[in-house]
Amino acid sequence: MKIVEAVLFSSEKPLRVGEIAKVGNLKSEDVSKAMRKLRKEYQERDGAIEIARIGNKYVMQLKEEYVKYGYAMGKKELRDDVLKTLAIIAYYQPITQSKLRAIIGTKVYEHIDELKKRGFVYGKKAGRTIVLRTTKKFNEYFGIDASKPEDIKKFFEKAGGDKNE
CATH class of the missing domain: 1.10.10.10 (Winged helix-like DNA-binding domain superfamily/Winged helix DNA-binding domain)
Structure with missing residues (x-):
């Protein structure tokens, strides 16, 4: 789970399970299992970060209600x-x-x-x-x-x- 979390955290874009498996040298089934557990953990802890599913890809991101705070402190990539x-x-x-x-x-x-x-x-x-x-x-x-x-x-x-x- 920690490898999957690290890969998601470090990625600049949403990733497929297969991409995470390749980077982490893991089996796709293990990544899928870890993803389910991680998503549940993030949801249960009720924090500002979530692991969202976009089509068949996953991304670690701020929850919608916290984006404005992250945007205020973060580097604006687009004017x-x-x-x-x-x-x-x-x-x-x-x-x-x-x-x-x-x-x-x-x-x-x-x-x-x-x-x-x-x-x-x-x-x-x-x-x-x-x-x-x-x-x-x-x-x-x-x-x-x-x-x-x-x-x-x-x-x-x-x-x-x-x-x-």
Whole structure:
């Protein structure tokens, strides 16, 4: 269990049981068993950290109600304006770059470049503009268990996101 916990804690992304087994030189069955026990332990101790399941992957993360405290103290990986651009793309996807520019302004190009470099969005040429969508990495990074744009939109609405921001 300690090896599984160490691997999850150290990982920057959600991991499959097989990935954890490979890193820890363990059997997948043993990792699955340890994962069940660890998840139960974290749930029972009622702390700020949880082991969440996202599809068929696992991640150690702050519980939703504590994210704002961790964010306040932690290093912000994305500037607030870039994060806002990402939220708009995620909520309205597929969205054209030209429509996004009308909403945000010319800084949008810089934001899109950064988001593409980080692997959170991708674009596909459509006439004279580019249609933007979020990637699987976006879902994993932000802990969103959704595969369709409609599901991501529902996630934002459930989380209290405001589509007019």
